[in-house]
Amino acid sequence: MTNRFTTLMLLAMLTIAPTSLQAQSAVFTTEQQNKLAKWMSEYGKIMTLDSNVTAALGITKHGQSLTINQLGYERSTIKHIYMILPNSGFLIGVDTPAAGVYVYHLDANFKLIAAVKNVSGKLSVIPTADAKRGVDVEINDWITEKLNKY
Numbered sequence: 001m002t003n004r005f006t007t008l009m010l011l012a013m014l015t016i017a018p019t020s021l022q023a024q025s026a027v028f029t030t031e032q033q034n035k036l037a038k039w040m041s042e043y044g045k046i047m048t049l050d051s052n053v054t055a056a057l058g059i060t061k062h063g064q065s066l067t068i069n070q071l072g073y074e075r076s077t078i079k080h081i082y083m084i085l086p087n088s089g090f091l092i093g094v095d096t097p098a099a100g101v102y103v104y105h106l107d108a109n110f111k112l113i114a115a116v117k118n119v120s121g122k123l124s125v126i127p128t129a130d131a132k133r134g135v136d137v138e139i140n141d142w143i144t145e146k147l148n149k150y
Contacts, residue, residue: 026139027110031070032147036071036082052123056116057105074147078139092138102126104135
């Protein structure tokens with residue numbers, strides 16, 4: 001009986017664990033990834049990323065630039081950004097007038113590699129737990145606002 005009680009208590013604690021202890025969970029399905037790739041080829045815009053940001057994300061060495069295709073949309077002055085990287089990973093980000101720019105680097109399996117924010121020209125690393133929550137929010141926003149509507 002004690003063993004069962006301990007197991008139930010452990011499950012209860014995991015259920016109410018703070019988000020920072022939980023794994024990032026949002027992902028695009030294969031169908032959604034294909035739709036994003038199609039939209040990218042049709043509506044994407046070529047842009048050169050800030051070399052400080054790409055270096056902080058581990059994509060380039062400091063001073064090297066990266067030019068890639070960007071897909072984005074704006075809703076209520078907030079810009080949502082999606083970019084496929086040459087190594088099959090991708091960047092997802094959000095640009096908000098009040099809070100700055102947040103960029104998340106994920107591998108092809110949606111594993112968070114790195115995340116940075118740029119607030120008023122100051123670049124800083126986003127702690128992993130916060131970054132995972134941010135990735136979930138952004139992916140879910142893409143799903144509900146774009147992918148499920150079109």
